[in-house]
Amino acid sequence: MWVIRGRVFFRGQLEPLSLGIDESGRIAAIKKVLRGDAETDHGDALILPGCVDLHVHMRDPGLTHKEDISCGTRSAAIGGVTTIADMPNTVPAVTTTTALNQKTDKLRGRAAVDYVLYAAPQSATAVPRLSDAVAFKVYMAESTGNLEVTVPRMEEIFRAAEKEGKLVAVHAEDPGKFMKQKARDPQGHAAARPKIAEQTAVATLMRIRGEARVHVAHVTCVEALDQVAATATCEVTPHHLFLDWSKPLGARGKTNPPLRSPADRDALWDAFRKGRIDAVASDHAPHTLDEKGEPFEEAPAGLPGVATAFPLLMRRIRTGDLDLPRLVSAMASRPAEILGIAKGTIEVGRDADLVVVDPRNIEAVTTKRVRYKCGWTPFEGMEACFPQAVYLRGEPIVEDGEAVAEGQGRLITPRRTGHHDA
Numbered sequence: 001m002w003v004i005r006g007r008v009f010f011r012g013q014l015e016p017l018s019l020g021i022d023e024s025g026r027i028a029a030i031k032k033v034l035r036g037d038a039e040t041d042h043g044d045a046l047i048l049p050g051c052v053d054l055h056v057h058m059r060d061p062g063l064t065h066k067e068d069i070s071c072g073t074r075s076a077a078i079g080g081v082t083t084i085a086d087m088p089n090t091v092p093a094v095t096t097t098t099a100l101n102q103k104t105d106k107l108r109g110r111a112a113v114d115y116v117l118y119a120a121p122q123s124a125t126a127v128p129r130l131s132d133a134v135a136f137k138v139y140m141a142e143s144t145g146n147l148e149v150t151v152p153r154m155e156e157i158f159r160a161a162e163k164e165g166k167l168v169a170v171h172a173e174d175p176g177k178f179m180k181q182k183a184r185d186p187q188g189h190a191a192a193r194p195k196i197a198e199q200t201a202v203a204t205l206m207r208i209r210g211e212a213r214v215h216v217a218h219v220t221c222v223e224a225l226d227q228v229a230a231t232a233t234c235e236v237t238p239h240h241l242f243l244d245w246s247k248p249l250g251a252r253g254k255t256n257p258p259l260r261s262p263a264d265r266d267a268l269w270d271a272f273r274k275g276r277i278d279a280v281a282s283d284h285a286p287h288t289l290d291e292k293g294e295p296f297e298e299a300p301a302g303l304p305g306v307a308t309a310f311p312l313l314m315r316r317i318r319t320g321d322l323d324l325p326r327l328v329s330a331m332a333s334r335p336a337e338i339l340g341i342a343k344g345t346i347e348v349g350r351d352a353d354l355v356v357v358d359p360r361n362i363e364a365v366t367t368k369r370v371r372y373k374c375g376w377t378p379f380e381g382m383e384a385c386f387p388q389a390v391y392l393r394g395e396p397i398v399e400d401g402e403a404v405a406e407g408q409g410r411l412i413t414p415r416r417t418g419h420h421d422a
């Protein structure tokens with residue numbers, strides 16, 4: 001047995017503890033004092049469960065000039081993420097079994113962290129065929145890729161997903177509420193895809209969801225959040241929490257749904273820290289600087305963020321703007337629960353996916369630090385607190401803040417025996 005020591009986040013609080021890790025990479029014991037064949041002492045650094053980012057676009061296969069699974073998951077690891085859930089708008093889009101199998105084959109052995117795949121059924125008949133995906137994604141409005149479905153079609157997909165007990169994550173914007181005006185900057189983009197489009201879409205979604213497990217992706221404003229029923233779940237992105245249209249980002253700040261006003265952002269942050277939002281998901285959606293250099297109207301929507309989500313939030317622990325249980329819930333335990341995977345908590349029997357972080361370790365976000373293939377981050381210069389070490393199933397994947405390993409990430413497939421572990 002191998003022993004890792006530190007101030008462990010266990011059962012909702014920090015305690016100086018030893019974690020015993022067995023050969024399969026699982027936590028075998030949690031005790032005040034444990035003896036092992038090898039021991040790593042992290043002193044008074046915090047040991048938190050590895051983050052689960054339930055919304056990323058690793059662009060692999062098909063769009064690997066923007067990002068790829070090896071590079072993207074190394075960046076994830078640098079940011080304390082040990083499991084990602086990858087969206088289906090890769091090329092070919094994951095709308096068929098063939099595309100799903102092809103993607104599974106392509107990614108095998110290349111990821112630095114564990115991963116879950118989404119599929120995008122375009123009809124009810126596609127739903128049972130795509131049951132090897134852990135979850136589904138449905139687009140109500142056009143974004144990157146042309147996967148949007150109509151409301152009646154979505155309703156049929158929900159009825160089929162309900163039978164499978166499958167999670168359906170939804171990009172909720174009502175294209176009927178978009179304004180036909182040209183946008184020249186993020187503020188114009190927000191006006192063209194207004195909050196009412198999101199609010200209406202979420203309301204529609206709640207009306208038609210039935211018993212389906214519905215998850216609202218990237219809520220950007222309190223008006224939309226107010227529409228999310230207590231029995232549905234939702235996520236917020238770090239860019240909607242930390243950026244708004246007043247930042248001079250040009251097309252790099254173009255994303256869907258758009259960055260909102262500074263006042264909207266404040267209200268969203270307040271709702272988040274009060275526990276009204278289940279999860280923080282990066283919606284890591286990289287494009288190259290060349291692509292983002294096109295005129296605003298033509299530039300693609302989306303921005304990278306998988307490496308900075310946890311570090312930006314961790315920084316807010318030190319300033320007292322956020323408490324640690326809220327952060328751990330939003331970035332680890334709750335997203336794992338939403339996906340229905342056995343990750344996101346430190347307990348006996350769980351994979352030893354761990355983040356070691358010292359809250360006093362403050363640094364500015366730089367392009368070099370996050371190591372994105374696309375070569376930029378919209379959070380450049382912002383204060384953050386990156387992990388010093390990260391473990392995946394007990395193996396170090398980050399040491400001294402740098403990614404040290406790759407390829408040991410595994411595909412997580414749906415459990416056939418039910419939705420939840422005992």
Ligand SMILES: [Zn+2]
Nearest residue numbers: 055087283285
């Ligand atoms: Zn997305």
